Amino acid sequence: MMKKTLDIKTLHFFSFAFKNVKFKIGFALFTSIVLISIVGSLATPYDPSIGGKFRPNEPPSISHLLGTDSMGRDILAQIFLGTVQSLIIGLIVAFVGTVVGSTLGFMAGYYGGLIDAFFRTIIDTFVVVPMLPILILISSFFRTVSIWLVAGILSMFSWAWPARQIRSQTFSLKERDFISVAKLSGMSGSEIILKEIMPHMLQWMIANFVNAVLWSMLTEAGLEILGLGPQTTITLGMMLYWANVYSALLRNLWWWWFPPLTMLILLFLSLYLIHNGLDELLNPRSRKG
Amino acid sequence: MSIGDANLIEVQNLTKIFSTGFIMKRNIAAVEGVSFSLSEKVPEILTIAGESGSGKSTTARLILGLIKPTSGKILYKGKDIWKMSAKEWNQYRREVNAVFQDPYSAFNPFHKVEHVLLTPIRKFRLAESKEDAYELASKALDSVNLRGEEILGRYPHELSGGQLQRILLARVFLLKPKLIVADEPVSMIDASIRINLLNIMLKYKENLGVSFLYITHDLSTATYISSRVLIMYLGNVVESGPIDDIVQNPLHPYVQQLIDSIPNPDPEKRWKGYIKLPEVEHNLVETERVKGCKFYDRCPKRMEICKKERPKLKQVENRLVACHLY
Amino acid sequence: MAENILSVKDLTVDYVLTSNDSLRAVDNVTFEVNTEEIFGIVGESGSGKTTLAKAVLRLLEPPGYIRSGYVNFGGVNLLEVPEEKLNKIRWEKISYIPQSSMNALNPLMKIKDQMTEVMKMHGFKGVSKEVINRRVEELLVSVGLAPEVSEMYPHELSGGMKQRVIIAMATIFNPTLIVADEPTTALDVVVQRGILQLLTKIKNEHKSSIVLVTHDIAIQAEVADKVAVMYAGKIVEIGDIRDVLKEPLHPYTQALISSIPSPLEKKALYGLSGVPPDLRRPPSGCRFYPRCKYFKSGLCDKVEPHLQKIGDRLVACHLYR
Secondary structure, three states: OHHHHHHHHHHHHHHHHOOOHHHHHHHHHHHHHHHHHHHHHHHOOOOOOOOOOOOOOOOOOOOOOOOEOOOOOEHHHHHHHHHHHHHHHHHHHHHHHHHHHHHHHHHHHHHOHHHHHHHHHHHHHHHHOOHHHHHHHHHHHOOOOOHHHHHHHHHHHHOHHHHHHHHHHHHHHOOOHHHHHHHHOOOOHHHHHHHHHHHHHHHHHHHHHHHHHHHHHHHHHHHHHOOOOOOOOOOHHHHHHHHHHOOOOOOOOHHHHHHHHHHHHHHHHHHHHHHHHHHHHHOOOOOOO | OOOOOOEEEEEEEEEEEEEEOOOOOEEEEEEEEEEEEEEOOOOOEEEEEEOOOOOHHHHHHHHOOOOOOOEEEEEEOOEEHHHOOHHHHHHHHHHEEEEOOOOOOOOOOOOOOHHHHHHHHHHOOOOOOHHHHHHHHHHHHHOOOOOHHHHOOOOHHHOOHHHHHHHHHHHHHHHOOOEEEEEOOOOOOOHHHHHHHHHHHHHHHHHHOOEEEEEEOOHHHHHHHOOEEEEEEOOEEEEEEEHHHHHHOOOOHHHHHHHHHOOOOOOOOOOOOOOOOOOOOOOHHHHOOOOOOOOHHHOOOOOHHHHHOOOOOEEEOOEEEOOOOO | OOOEEEEEEEEEEEEEOOOOOEEEEEEEEEEEEEOOOEEEEEOOOOOOHHHHHHHHOOOOOOOEEEEEEEEEEOOEEOOOOOHHHHHHHHHHOEEEEOOOHHHHOOOOOOHHHHHHHHHHHOOOOOOOHHHHHHHHHHHHHHOOOOHHHHHOOHHHOOHHHHHHHHHHHHOOOOOOEEEEEOOOOOOOHHHHHHHHHHHHHHHHHHOOEEEEEEOOHHHHHHHOOEEEEEEOOEEEEEEEHHHHHHOOOOHHHHHHHHOOOOOOOOOOOOOOOOOOOOOOOOOOOOOOHHHOOOOOOOOOOOOOOOOEEEOOEEEOOOOOO
16 A cells, blocks of 8 residues: 555656756756766776776877876766766765654654654754864775765765754644544554655655755765865766866866866756755645645 | 443543743643543533633543643543553553544545545454455445545545544544544534534434543533533633533533623624623733632632632532632 | 615625636625624635625735625725725725734734834824824723733733734724624634624724624624625625524525524534535536525526515525515
């Protein structure tokens, strides 16, 4: 019963969402980027992160559509792989954040009492603590930074906000009569959270997820450009880092820094449009009757 | 624990105090010293009447076990509900149920209305298969004059308040509880439909042996279905007893004022005399600090003693009254 | 002698839902209000009474639109008069007490300041603070409140007190007409009586007329002089309150009255079956026929009954021809 409801709801959601122009454009842009990048990286017969394969510092040509970097690596291949990897980090962080954050938020909001007091303290701490200095501190502790460490660190900060929002919404929802009716019908706490309260939050959670992907890609790129990223992995941020290290700007190797920057901007733009489109849809004033 | 007690539910000195504020803690006695009982053998509709702020809704929630009392006991078939085992509590949940005031808020807008019927069927294992469950739900709707095929697949916003309230009453038919706590079940329903719902409640009492705790501010509907009444004012019971006698001859000044102020549909029998509303009404918070009778400010028959001492419930004629006049 | 101060004729209001869907919330409503009269409009949910009240004062917002009709007030058609003139008429000649107006008080302003604001907007400009404050206290006392209430904030007041403040604000300029939409909802029975008696006092002392919109016909019985019964956007019966309640002519009015439980006499009561019609697709003919026990097939479902004069009463029903 639950799965069927979810399927129908998803269908309803998408047909509903597609009525919004911003969402449509954002979604189209995003899916195209993702598809192209996935296909492109699968079609690359070699590992783009290994240097010395090609002549370095080559401007765009027929054999290398976006040229090569100072380490002799094909830029286009890096773009494909880098986009996918950046995205993977973004999705992991957003997923952990939304799932963990929501679970904690629901539990704190619904059960109240000690559980709530405990979580509230933790949540508020994480919301208040300045993220960037802590991130830099943690990253600098580790000599070799792996892609998983980056994802892990970012996840630490991505769950607090959804937890807080969901907690406060759950708090007010649980006072409503239909929750009492559910209790009196014999439903358990976790059932009530899942079936009665979560549907109210689902749309918000989706919007938050999109926002989290956006945020995490932005922060990840920021960390990498500062030099705190995974050195042996290709991500869009790392490309910019290496381009900076090798003074690509000064040496006018525009084909090195321009593509990753553009790709980042396009990704941000598409996610931003999706998020804004969803926001407009969720705004009760623009909803129809 | 034996079920030898003749009382279905017995409330003893029930008190609930809410605290607000962090630094300056203020205690509001929402319910103070309420006691009554309902017999198990004879189904009955007992009314708890009062204005908003009288504590009647809090009493309802206490009896349903949705909030915990500060002091006092609620005994169901002789057992304190807060000392029950998981099994006993389950039985309590099954046998004591509720109908709320706002039918639209009692339904989750994301679910079809069948959800409120199918869930208890599933949880309490009232049917074997999905088809049986649907059939049972349809039968329940029959008892409230609704057609299953038309109603079950709809969403709450597609139906009227009266229909929604009837669906909630249909749950009574499903669960066949011993007691229903109905908190203002008809206040938000159009007057011309109210009688239908009240008639359904009467029918359940007669045919299914269900007792009702009818919570309302409207004494007229209470006289229609109920035999006994507890009238509350700012948390305390001020008069209780047979409803017809109290309505014809109220003893407590507040109840007198209440009965007198019920609008009478006969234009020849309009209100005599003007009611003087207080110039400034104290908030509920402050009455907590009041030592004497809480009705002192508004009472036309107040005396010196009323300011100093809180009157206790005494037996006068065939009822209980809390007033220094007696 | 009874003189006409408000005359509403053929007022029709539609709510536009989408480009092809609309519903007629008020359908060709006609009635008159005289001086020093409490005119009651009674109807249940979906009857259109609140829409009617707002439309008369041109306070309707989209998607509600006035399609036709005119509202004659003191020789002026309120529906056509220019905005500046209308604003002068509002508060000064006609005031409006909306539904749940208690919650319309600004929680951040003292009572005194809110009343001062209204006064300044309507001709108390350039008047000294003392004069204004004195008027504020005068008004509060006139509704039975202590003068100190002017210094309080809304959250410090009870529901009954807030409603009295609203009434005080409505009487600042001694209007000829006050339109009150469900002024006693959420108020307790005793406070309700106090508020209704206050409105009666205002009618007697200020010679104002009051249009009292409510779903409770017993309230009308207590204070109204005339009553109009609305059902599904139409007026089905108008008459003197005593006549209508003693001998209701329209079957809906009869059902309304017979569904009031009387605390003093016990009798079996029967409510109405069915639900009010969906106004997007109202029934053909008489809107009440699906629930009417006098339904005559071929007539009631084909021909719409119009208001007809029966003695001193106006009724829209095929039973009376």
